Amino acid sequence: MSASAEFEAANEKYAASFNKGHLQLPPGRKVVVVACMDARLDPAKALGLNEGDAHVIRNAGGRTVEALRSIVISQQLLGTREIAVVHHTDCGMLTFSDADLRSKVRQDLGEDVDHFSFLPFSDLKQSVVDDVSILKKSPLVLDVSITGYIYDVKTGKLEKVYA
Amino acid sequence: MSASAEFEAANEKYAASFNKGHLQLPPGRKVVVVACMDARLDPAKALGLNEGDAHVIRNAGGRTVEALRSIVISQQLLGTREIAVVHHTDCGMLTFSDADLRSKVRQDLGEDVDHFSFLPFSDLKQSVVDDVSILKKSPLVLDVSITGYIYDVKTGKLEKVYA
DSSP states (O other), X not given: OOHHHHHHHHHHHHHHTXXXXXXXXXXXXXXEEEEEOOTTOOHHHHHTOOTTSEEEEEETTOOGGGGHHHHHHHHHHHOOOEEEEEEETXXXXXXXXXXXXXXXXXXXXXXXXXXXXXXXXXXXXXXXXXXXHHHHHXXXXXXXXXXXXXXXXXXXXXXXXXX | OOHHHXXXXXXXHHHHTOOOTTOOSSOTTOEEEXXXXXXXXXXXXXXXXXXXXXXXXXXXXXXXXGGHHHHXXXXXXXXXXXXXXXXXXXXXXXSOOHHHHHHHHHHHHOOOOTTOOOOOOSOHXXXXXXXXXXXXXXXXXXXXXXEEEEEOTTTOOEEEEEO
């Protein structure tokens, strides 16, 4: 069974008992979360979010430089006034270099991506510090509270590393 | 109470009964979801995802052009072989133009972002078609099944619009 068929079956059940149709567009808790796309991290469960609470931006590594477009929209048009950045242990971004992946893409896909960075990192804690700092220094981001966390995929625990 | 303090309190509860520490890095269901950051959409709940199942990429609008870096990492390094794109009704991206937001940023933040696109759209269904098409045509994306959906924030229902 394809994932899409499974999604459609699961969604029928979800929609059958759905009672969130009254929620408004702006996030109720006025917060935006930037987190890694990692399959083991469910930001809603791990942070206690319900539908309607928060914008959740996710990408490989939870890199904030790629989240700037979304954060400007979140703050300027939808009123969020706090940011949380969540990276995690055992992240795939710790396992390769740009040179590695560029070489793999050239070999397997025949494409030259030497101009492109996949934004890997070699120090997890520093990656959170860097990603919070990028937001704090950006003239496009409001001067709001920004907290940086590491989520431990073995324990489910969140460790605050920058506030 | 700040959102970060609420996240930390909620996470203590989550971690106390956490039993997912055995999960591996590659997504178990070999699928990557690209969805909007909208607060009302919980992709895990709406699609029936558990921790460990799928990469979830989210940004303002669920725009795939901004997801390419993450998709290449997901496919080339972590073995995903299916993609689902999820946009939704009442999306914020339907409510503004680049000119509107550029003007607001200039006025409120004093910054010139005339070179930048915030990737809004005016036709929801077409936005899904466009975003699936970008992936299908990209030489950096494997020839895998890609399904495009619209999620209805009033009913919780997923409508397939491109497969």
